[in-house]
Amino acid sequence: MNVVVVALAAETPQLERLVLDALEGEREIALCRGEPGCRADALILAGRSPQFFLSRRDLAPNRVICVGAGPADCHPVPLPAKRDDRALERFRRGLLVHIKSVYAGGRVASGRQSARRLVGIGASTGGPQTLRTILQGLPQSTCAILVVQHFTHGFSSRFREYLAPLCAMQVKQVEDGERAEDGVIYLAEDGRHLTAARQGGAFYLHSRPGEKVNGFCPSADRLFESLAAQAGNSAMGVVLTGMGDDGARGLKHLREEGGLAVAQEERSCAVPSMPREAVRHGGAAEQLTPAEIALRILQFSEGGHR
Numbered sequence: 001m002n003v004v005v006v007a008l009a010a011e012t013p014q015l016e017r018l019v020l021d022a023l024e025g026e027r028e029i030a031l032c033r034g035e036p037g038c039r040a041d042a043l044i045l046a047g048r049s050p051q052f053f054l055s056r057r058d059l060a061p062n063r064v065i066c067v068g069a070g071p072a073d074c075h076p077v078p079l080p081a082k083r084d085d086r087a088l089e090r091f092r093r094g095l096l097v098h099i100k101s102v103y104a105g106g107r108v109a110s111g112r113q114s115a116r117r118l119v120g121i122g123a124s125t126g127g128p129q130t131l132r133t134i135l136q137g138l139p140q141s142t143c144a145i146l147v148v149q150h151f152t153h154g155f156s157s158r159f160r161e162y163l164a165p166l167c168a169m170q171v172k173q174v175e176d177g178e179r180a181e182d183g184v185i186y187l188a189e190d191g192r193h194l195t196a197a198r199q200g201g202a203f204y205l206h207s208r209p210g211e212k213v214n215g216f217c218p219s220a221d222r223l224f225e226s227l228a229a230q231a232g233n234s235a236m237g238v239v240l241t242g243m244g245d246d247g248a249r250g251l252k253h254l255r256e257e258g259g260l261a262v263a264q265e266e267r268s269c270a271v272p273s274m275p276r277e278a279v280r281h282g283g284a285a286e287q288l289t290p291a292e293i294a295l296r297i298l299q300f301s302e303g304g305h306r
Contacts, residue, residue: 004099005030007040011047011068018079019046019067022092029099042099048079065098075137077291094291097298098137114202115144115180118235119297120227120254122220124150124242126270128159131240133290134297135185136166143301144180145169146196146205146227148188148218150242156190163187176207188218195226196235203231214246220274224250233258236300238293239278241269248274251283260300262286262293 006023008031010016023029032040045053046067053066065075077094080087123131127149135145149159157173164171167185174186174194180203188194192207213219220239224247227235237254239247241264255261263275263284278284288296 003028003030004041005032005039006099007032007043009043009045011049011052015046015048015067018091019044019095022088022095023099026096044095063098065095067095076133090289090292093295094289097291097295100295100298113182115182116234117143117301118180118196118203118227118231119143119145119238119300120148120196120220120223120235121145121238121240122148122223122242122247122251122274123240124216124244124246124271124274126241128162130264130268130270130290132163132166134294135163135169137294138167138169138298140168140170140183141301142169142298143182144203145185145297146174146180146188146194146223147185148194148220148223148247150216150218150246151190153190156187160187174205174207176205178205179203180205188223191217193218193222195222196230197226198230214244216244216246220247221250223247224254227259228254228257231259233260236260236262236297237283238297239263239274239284240290240293241271242274243271244273245277245281246274248277248281248283251278252281253283255283255285260285260296262288262296264293265289 006029008019042063042065044065047053048068065077067077068079075098080091160171160173169183169185171185173189186205189207191209193210195206196203210217213221224237235254237251237259239251251261261283263278265287266272266275268289269275
């Protein structure tokens, strides 16, 4: 069993108790709070003031998880707005996705492996920030992720430049005909549909011009339809914040073919139309916050499904 040693520094006893309660019973996590000789894999900073984070930031190992309003270069977990069971469970999941990615990241083999599973994500208005929240905590060992983000023409390459420094996974614009590999986030290009095809024991990606679908090229529906036909239960589809209904029908087909289908919870969306339509069409099996989606991707990548 892989055990992650996590150091904890909290600004108040109440915040310390919040984190301790969230991680209670997690056998793969060992907490230390300033014990002599403690060599942590990750550091959790729980606070409310900028001064607290600045004063503790130099204690950091490679990974810093900030509970509350931490600096931009940490892995953020928002404090629960309420103390009910649902809010606390979301908080717990947010912590776990960042902690678990520490030991998942240690399983990267030398050289990239042909993708064993595929995750497709469709997003529009509000997508860049949500994608950052989901993707920045995923380890290099995560399965291939294919992203369709609706942009004004010319902005897709800038998005790669924005996202790449934040992620442990490689971030690149997809090239037509390339083999999908684990540890890579593939971004659809402006004016070109991103699809996947199984060939032998591998998945190959295609980036080709075509007619707009639901008013968009690239289209999330086109991506999900290809995952349904070519990957089935080896694929996961995610519909994020955005205007319109792109992705709703394709996600339903993916679910019908045995794939895992998820939509972002409406309250966390900048614009909830796309996730709402995915639910209305019967495509989404789950409605999750961005932190929960990140954990679900990690679980799916490691072989979990339902």
